[in-house]
Amino acid sequence: MWHRFTGFGTPFDWVRRCSACAAAAVLSLSIGSPAIAQQSFESIVFTSDTTLREFVGLHLGDPDLWPYVLELNRIADPADLKVNSTLRMPVKQVRAADEALSLSLKAIQNATAEGAQVFAPREIGDAIATRDTALEQRDVYEWEQVIDLSDIATLLAQEALEIAIAQRDRSAEAVVSDVQGAVQGRAPADPRWSARQRNDVLIEFERVRTLSDSTTQIMFRDLSRLRLNANSNATIQRMRSDPLTGSDVTKVSLVNGDFYAALNQLSDGTAFEIDLPGIETTTASSDFWVKNDRNTARFVNYDDQELRVTRGDTDVVIGENEGVVLGSAGAQTSDVLEGPALSAPALDAIIYTADTEMQWQADPSAAGYWLEVARDAGFNEMQISEWGVQGTAHQATALAPDRYFWRVAALDALGLPGQWSKPSSFTVRSDTTQPFLTLLSPGDGALSDQPIALIFGATEADARVTLNALPITVNPDGSFELEQPLTPGENALSFEATDPAGNVTLITQTVIYRPAVAVEIRIDPSLPVKDGVLATKTAELSVRAMTTALPGAAVAVLDSAGDVAVQARVGADGLLTFSVPVSDEPRAYRIDVFAPNGTREGTAEFRAQRDATPPALELDTPLPRATDDPNQQITGDAGDAVALTLNGAEVALVAGRFALPVTLVPGVNDFELIARDAVGNVTSRRLQSVYDIDPPVITRAQASRPQGSSGPIEITVDASDPSGLRRSATYLIEIGGAEVEGFLRCDPATGSCKASLPPEPGQLQLIEVAVEDYAGNIAFR
Numbered sequence: 001m002w003h004r005f006t007g008f009g010t011p012f013d014w015v016r017r018c019s020a021c022a023a024a025a026v027l028s029l030s031i032g033s034p035a036i037a038q039q040s041f042e043s044i045v046f047t048s049d050t051t052l053r054e055f056v057g058l059h060l061g062d063p064d065l066w067p068y069v070l071e072l073n074r075i076a077d078p079a080d081l082k083v084n085s086t087l088r089m090p091v092k093q094v095r096a097a098d099e100a101l102s103l104s105l106k107a108i109q110n111a112t113a114e115g116a117q118v119f120a121p122r123e124i125g126d127a128i129a130t131r132d133t134a135l136e137q138r139d140v141y142e143w144e145q146v147i148d149l150s151d152i153a154t155l156l157a158q159e160a161l162e163i164a165i166a167q168r169d170r171s172a173e174a175v176v177s178d179v180q181g182a183v184q185g186r187a188p189a190d191p192r193w194s195a196r197q198r199n200d201v202l203i204e205f206e207r208v209r210t211l212s213d214s215t216t217q218i219m220f221r222d223l224s225r226l227r228l229n230a231n232s233n234a235t236i237q238r239m240r241s242d243p244l245t246g247s248d249v250t251k252v253s254l255v256n257g258d259f260y261a262a263l264n265q266l267s268d269g270t271a272f273e274i275d276l277p278g279i280e281t282t283t284a285s286s287d288f289w290v291k292n293d294r295n296t297a298r299f300v301n302y303d304d305q306e307l308r309v310t311r312g313d314t315d316v317v318i319g320e321n322e323g324v325v326l327g328s329a330g331a332q333t334s335d336v337l338e339g340p341a342l343s344a345p346a347l348d349a350i351i352y353t354a355d356t357e358m359q360w361q362a363d364p365s366a367a368g369y370w371l372e373v374a375r376d377a378g379f380n381e382m383q384i385s386e387w388g389v390q391g392t393a394h395q396a397t398a399l400a401p402d403r404y405f406w407r408v409a410a411l412d413a414l415g416l417p418g419q420w421s422k423p424s425s426f427t428v429r430s431d432t433t434q435p436f437l438t439l440l441s442p443g444d445g446a447l448s449d450q451p452i453a454l455i456f457g458a459t460e461a462d463a464r465v466t467l468n469a470l471p472i473t474v475n476p477d478g479s480f481e482l483e484q485p486l487t488p489g490e491n492a493l494s495f496e497a498t499d500p501a502g503n504v505t506l507i508t509q510t511v512i513y514r515p516a517v518a519v520e521i522r523i524d525p526s527l528p529v530k531d532g533v534l535a536t537k538t539a540e541l542s543v544r545a546m547t548t549a550l551p552g553a554a555v556a557v558l559d560s561a562g563d564v565a566v567q568a569r570v571g572a573d574g575l576l577t578f579s580v581p582v583s584d585e586p587r588a589y590r591i592d593v594f595a596p597n598g599t600r601e602g603t604a605e606f607r608a609q610r611d612a613t614p615p616a617l618e619l620d621t622p623l624p625r626a627t628d629d630p631n632q633q634i635t636g637d638a639g640d641a642v643a644l645t646l647n648g649a650e651v652a653l654v655a656g657r658f659a660l661p662v663t664l665v666p667g668v669n670d671f672e673l674i675a676r677d678a679v680g681n682v683t684s685r686r687l688q689s690v691y692d693i694d695p696p697v698i699t700r701a702q703a704s705r706p707q708g709s710s711g712p713i714e715i716t717v718d719a720s721d722p723s724g725l726r727r728s729a730t731y732l733i734e735i736g737g738a739e740v741e742g743f744l745r746c747d748p749a750t751g752s753c754k755a756s757l758p759p760e761p762g763q764l765q766l767i768e769v770a771v772e773d774y775a776g777n778i779a780f781r
Contacts, residue, residue, distance in 0.1 A: 041072070041088035048083045051461060051478060052436070060094045067433055068141045078436040093143040100150035101138070104131045107157035116160040118175045118219055121199035123160035127153045174202040174220050174236060180382050181214025181230075202236055209233040210257070215385045220250055224263040224272070224286075229385060232257020237275060251275060258291035258298075279326065282308040285318075289417055296327040300336055300416050323416035337363055337410040337418030340392075349426045352501035356428065358406055359393045360421065366410035370417050373406040377423065387411075401430040431501030435463040436478075439495060444509040453484045453511050459497045466496045486513035489551025490572030510572065512551060519549045519593050519602035521576070528678035530640075533586045535611045537679045543608075545576040549593045549601065560588040582610040614681040615641035617673060623689040626723030626774040627664070630691050634671070635659040641675035641683075664691030667722055695779035696721035696771045703733055703766040705759075713757040713764065717744060717781075721773040724748045729771045731755060736762015744769070 046055055052070075057063030070078065073087050108127050116124035134149035176183070176196050185196040186207045196208065202218060210216055210232050218226045220239070228234055238251035252259075253275035263272055263286035274281040276292050285303035292298075300323040301307040307318040314331050316324050325332040344359040345351060358371065371394050373384035383404065384396055388411065405425045409417040440456040442448075459465055461478040474480045484493065490510050497505045524544035528535045534543070547553075549570045557566040557578055568578045570593065580589055586609045593602040616639035623632060637656055638644050644651040644658055651658050651673075662671070671687040700718040705711045715731055729744040735757075746753040753771060772778045 041093075042091045043086050044089045044091075046081065046083065046085050046087050052078060052081060053460065059089050059091055061098065062094070065094070065141075079438045090141075090143065097138060097143045097146040097150070100147045100154075101131070101134060104134070104150040104153040104157065107154045107161070111157045111161035111164060114161055114164045115221070115223065116157075116164040117177060117199075118164070118173070118221060118223075120160035120163035121175060123156055123163055125199060127156035127160055130156060174218050174239060176200040176202065176208075176216060177219040177225070178215075178217035178381050180216070180385070182211040183214055183216040184209050184211070204236060204239050207233065207235045207255075215382050217380060217382065219380075222264045224250070225261070225380065226252065227260040227262075227379075227382070229258050229260070229387065232259060234259060238273075249273075254290055254292045256292055256294075258289065260289045262287055278311055280310040282310075288318075291415070296325060298325050298414070298416055299323060300418075302419060321419055323412075323414065325414050325416070332414060334412060334414055334416060336416050337365055337412050339419040339421035340366075340369070340408050340410055342406070342408065342421050342424045345424075345426045347424050347426075350500065351426055351428050352431055354398050354400075354428065356396045356399055356404075356426065357393055358396065358408075360408045362392045363410040363418075365412060366418075367413050367415075368411040370409040370411060371406065372408075373404055375402055375404060377405050377425070379405065379407070379423075399428045401428050403427045429501065431499065431503060433499075434503050434505045435460045435497045435499040437463070437465070437495065437497040437505040437507055439507055439509060442509070442511055445512070447512050448486060451486050451513060453486055453491070453493075454481070455484055455493070456481050457495065459505075460499060463497045463499045465498075468492070468494050469496075484511075486511060487573050488513055488548060489570060489574050492572050519547060519553075521545055521547045521549075521591055521593060521602050521604035523604065523606055528680075530609065530611055530678055533607045533609045535609050535679045536582060537610070537612045537681050539581060539610065540579045541582045541608045541610075542577065542579050543606070545591065545604070547574045547576050547593055547602065549574065553601075554594040556592045556594070558590045558592065565589065580608055582608045584610050611677070611679050612681065614683040615639035615675045615677045617641070617675045617683040617685055619685070619687075623671070623687050625688075626690040626692055628691070628693050628775040628777060630664040632662050632664060632689065633659065634662055634673075634687070638675045639683075640677050642678050643676045645674045647672055664689060666691055666693065690723040690775065692721065692723040692773055692775035692777060694721075695777040696725060696773050698769070698771060698779050698781045701766060701769050701781050703764045705764070709761070710759055712759050715744060715755040715757070715766065715769075717746075717753040717769050717771060718751055719746075719753065719771045719779065720751045721777070723774045725751060725753070726772045726774060729753045729769060731769045732767040733757075734763075734765040734767055735760050738762070739767065746771070 044059055050058065052066050053063040056066040056069050069087060069089065070081070072090065075081055108124065108131065111120070111124055111127070130149050131153035134146045134153060137145040137149060176198055179196065179198045183196045184193040185200070185202065186193045187203060188205045193209070196216070202208065208216065208218065208228060210228050210230055212230055214230055216228050218228065233255040235253040235255065237253050238249060249271045251273040272283060274283065274290055276297050279297055284305035285301045285307040286305065287303040288307050289300040290298070299307060299309055299318055301318040302321060304320045309316045309318065309324060309326065311326055314326070316331050316333065318324055321336050323334050323336050340363050341361040343361055345356065368388040368390055371384065371386045371389050372379055372382060373396060375381040375383060383399070386394060403425060404427070405423050407420045407423045409420050411417055437459045438457060442453055442455065458479045459474060461476060463474065463478070465472050465474050465480060467484065472480055472482055490512050493509045493511060495507045522545060524546070527544065534541055536542070547570055551570055551572055553570040555568040555570060555576060556564050557568070557580060559565045565580050566578045568576060570576055586607045588605065588607050591604045592600050595601050616637065619634065619636040623634065634646070636658060638653055638658055639656055641653065641656065644653055646660060651660055667690065669689050669691055673685045673687065675683045696719040698717060698719045700716065703713060703715045705713055713735070715733065717729065719725060725746045725748045727746050727748065729746055730741065731744055732739060732741045740757070742755060744753040744755045768780060770778055770780050
């Protein structure tokens with residue numbers, strides 16, 4: 001029984017798969033790994049010539065292992081690392097692990113080159129999965145596991161290589177080498193369609209189809225590939241191989257949809273045929289694209305070898321980078337568009353988010369673009385295939401950490417894809433380690449009688465640093481120094497270091513500047529004011545003020561009776577905040593700031609009031625329930641509102657009035673008007689209008705005598721429309737050769753229109769019905 005390797009915790013599980021591998025596996029696991037386990041770590045002195053990352057990269061070949069080195073040496077914080085400290089370094093362990101990974105990769109590549117993905121998919125899949133697990137163990141610094149798993153992957157790949165070599169002389173088969181989305185197949189003996197997975201084997205006369213937003217790749221024995229795009233249906237009609245002569249004959253029938261073919265070089269003994277209804281093809285090309293729909297066939301040849309297409313008396317030879325459209329009007333040929341230049345992300349860029357925006361240069365002749373993103377440079381492991389992209393950008397979401405390759409082709413007015421752009425690549429990386437950041441001067445809580453603070457610090461060389469949200473210059477070695485102006489009182493210095501992955505380290509320190517200055521108090525001018533009085537919608541008003549008093553100075557807030565309502569302290573940068581109770585009537589308050597000896601050094605007065613009434617929001621006229629005019633006007637009065645938004649967008653107010661045009665889009669248009677006054681009271685109105693320029697859809701229209709030939713005549717029409725049906729519709733019916741017209745009564749809730757006529761003999765024929773929606777669109781049938 002064959003078993004797949006499923007975890008690094010049981011490295012001998014794979015041995016049950018084949019007895020031939022057992023001896024080598026035991027030798028690898030019982031002799032090789034313990035030797036590494038017994039190796040001691042090397043002791044290396046950390047000097048001031050390099051940063052920690054450079055030091056780790058120099059000795060271990062991977063600078064990203066610096067957190068592991070700190071952990072290994074029981075150093076909790078990089079700032080604790082001292083110059084000339086002796087560090088234990090796993091030099092031999094890392095080197096042995098990386099060499100084992102390299103050998104396993106080479107073995108997998110050798111097996112793949114011999115066709116293991118076709119002839120030994122499970123074995124090569126096990127090898128790849130085992131090596132992937134080894135890579136995961138490297139990320140958690142389990143060097144012995146890395147070596148053991150890499151050795152297993154190497155042996156599995158060698159087994160796959162042997163199987164592939166032995167199988168290459170058998171009869172031809174194809175394999176599903178890539179699946180993205182929902183892909184189904186149907187073998188000749190299967191009664192129904194069923195799902196197809198990667199590495200499934202396909203036989204002659206097997207049908208394969210892709211559903212929406214899905215693609216699949218079929219790989220043949222000679223490693224020729226067909227990429228079947230979304231909503232396509234193809235049949236592998238013939239796969240024949242002569243082991244004696246090495247000749248291969250493959251025939252694929254494209255029922256509908258499109259595929260892209262990348263064939264191995266065709267020779268005298270090999271042939272590839274494309275079967276489309278009513279069309280004969282002869283190809284020497286190894287690089288072409290075909291699309292077939294109900295009335296039109298499209299071909300593009302990207303190879304310097306010709307592709308010949310024949311339908312009836314029409315015979316077209318398609319040269320390199322040429323396309324043809326075969327339709328009811330005959331054949332239209334065209335040179336396809338050149339590949340656009342890719343602009344972003346930059347080649348080999350490293351991206352630390354799962355969302356990536358790809359951009360390219362516009363082609364004025366393009367009607368759209370075809371974008372492909374794959375995990376490999378050969379575009380065999382497709383991740384994204386977007387046809388008909390409008391504009392010159394596409395946002396890819398939820399990309400897992402990996403290296404990706406992407407390319408774009410421009411689509412011309414005939415629907416023919418042009419040449420592929422030169423592929424580009426980028427890497428999505430996961431990095432959750434916070435960057436190193438330390439401050440050497442000034443110390444936290446330092447006192448200064450000077451208005452300038454001298455700041456010294458250090459971070460990672462590739463990190464960005466801000467001070468109080470403003471960027472500062474970082475030297476190439478990660479150090480930084482600057483002069484920071486101070487304001488009287490406590491000065492908060494907030495340093496934030498951000499690495500390229502977006503990880504953030506935050507350090508906040510305080511410096512107190514105590515100059516001798518006169519005390520001033522200024523109420524924050526941004527606080528809401530109504531009729532000259534500070535206003536709030538709650539029972540308390542939060543007051544902000546700026547003062548030149550020293551940080552920590554005592555503050556008292558007195559009411560109109562002279563009683564102390566609030567006591568506070570001046571904060572950093574002279575900021576003063578407190579809350580006082582308010583009511584519907586204005587209340588008077590006074591702010592007093594005191595020196596340390598109790599002398600009043602400054603004063604300011606204000607009044608406060610509660611305002612809980614939301615602004616009035618009235619429309620001059622409502623939006624129509626349904627209309628065929630996309631241009632509408634929303635006007636009205638917003639009362640005492642200071643801000644008005646429509647679906648989140650700001651709307652201009654002039655003396656409380658507003659007037660804004662809106663353009664409706666087909667279907668239901670929802671709008672939300674939100675008015676906000678100075679204190680934050682909110683009034684909202686929801687508006688809705690259906691823009692309908694399409695006539696109703698008539699799904700059924702019939703005339704019958706449900707009670708028999710002598711019974712009454714009933715006319716029934718079923719229709720639907722987003723804006724609703726009007727309550728009456730017209731009909732024209734022929735009864736025994738005489739025409740009769742009249743009205744149907746429609747039920748907008750059910751979409752059913754009916755009329756009943758008295759019994760009358762003769763053959764019935766419903767000639768015409770006309771159904772109208774509330775937007776004035778009429779459908780005839």
